[in-house]
Amino acid sequence: QKLSLGDYAVSVRNEGGSSNLLYLSIKGYTSSSFSARSDTSVTPKTTNVKLGTITISSSIPLNLLSLTLKSTTTKTNLPGKLSKFVLKDPLTNTSINASGLTFNLTGQSLYENQSKLYDVYADVAEVLVQDSGFISYGGTFLAKDVLLGKEVELPVKEFSFTVSY
Numbered sequence: 384q385k386l387s388l389g390d391y392a393v394s395v396r397n398e399g400g401s402s403n404l405l406y407l408s409i410k411g412y413t414s415s416s417f418s419a420r421s422d423t424s425v426t427p428k429t430t431n432v433k434l435g436t437i438t439i440s441s442s443i444p445l446n447l448l449s450l451t452l453k454s455t456t457t458k459t460n461l462p463g464k465l466s467k468f469v470l471k472d473p474l475t476n477t478s479i480n481a482s483g484l485t486f487n488l489t490g491q492s493l494y495e496n497q498s499k500l501y502d503v504y505a506d507v508a509e510v511l512v513q514d515s516g517f518i519s520y521g522g523t524f525l526a527k528d529v530l531l532g533k534e535v536e537l538p539v540k541e542f543s544f545t546v547s548y
Contacts, residue, residue: 424545427464427510433502434465435520435542440498444529447488450501450539452522454484460514461546467506474500484522493526503542512548519543 395402425432439447450470454462468481479486493499503520521541527534 424547425507426547427507427515430467430506431469431504432507433504434544435503437501437503437539437542438498439493439501439524439537439539440496441493441526442496444495445493445526445535446529447491447493447499448525448527448534449488450486450522450524452481452484452503452520452539454518454520455541456516456518458514458516458518461510461516461518464508464510464514464546465505465518466508469504471502471504472499473502488524507546510546510548515546515548517543517545 390406392404392406394404425434437450452468454465456462468484468486470479470481470486471477479488491499519541520543522539524537524539525534526537
């Protein structure tokens with residue numbers, strides 16, 4: 384039977400009687416993000432700037448397929464000033480270049496009760512005074528649930544920073 388996430392009390396009953404009560408907790412996936420630039424702003428005309436960090440964890444095994452980011456800002460031209468996005472895994476010292484704002488993560492496994500940490504880097508072009516401002520990035524991980532064989536989308540909490548003139 385398919386069960387919803389949550390806590391359950393489980394016992395086995397057969398012709399020999401009932402077993403002791405056991406507690407089972409079914410958990411899902413979580414992700415979080417934080418800005419790498421909490422008290423400072425990103426300077427224009429810089430390369431390989433750390434923008435934020437994303438963590439993902441799961442209580443069940445997953446195969447990570449991709450990460451797609453999207454931006455939110457009130458400055459129309461500001462997203463176009465950031466390019467060459469790179470995702471770095473500080474634990475394995477590996478880097479993944481983005482195609483646009485999508486990172487291909489195929490082949491990366493997230494084992495049961497494991498977390499992964501990814502740092503997000505980008506190049507920042509020249510930003511005019513009228514285009515400087517606050518920008519946030521969020522998005523989704525696409526993963527395959529190893530137990531059920533189904534693809535799932537996991538939301539990424541936003542990380543934010545300011546691009547100054």
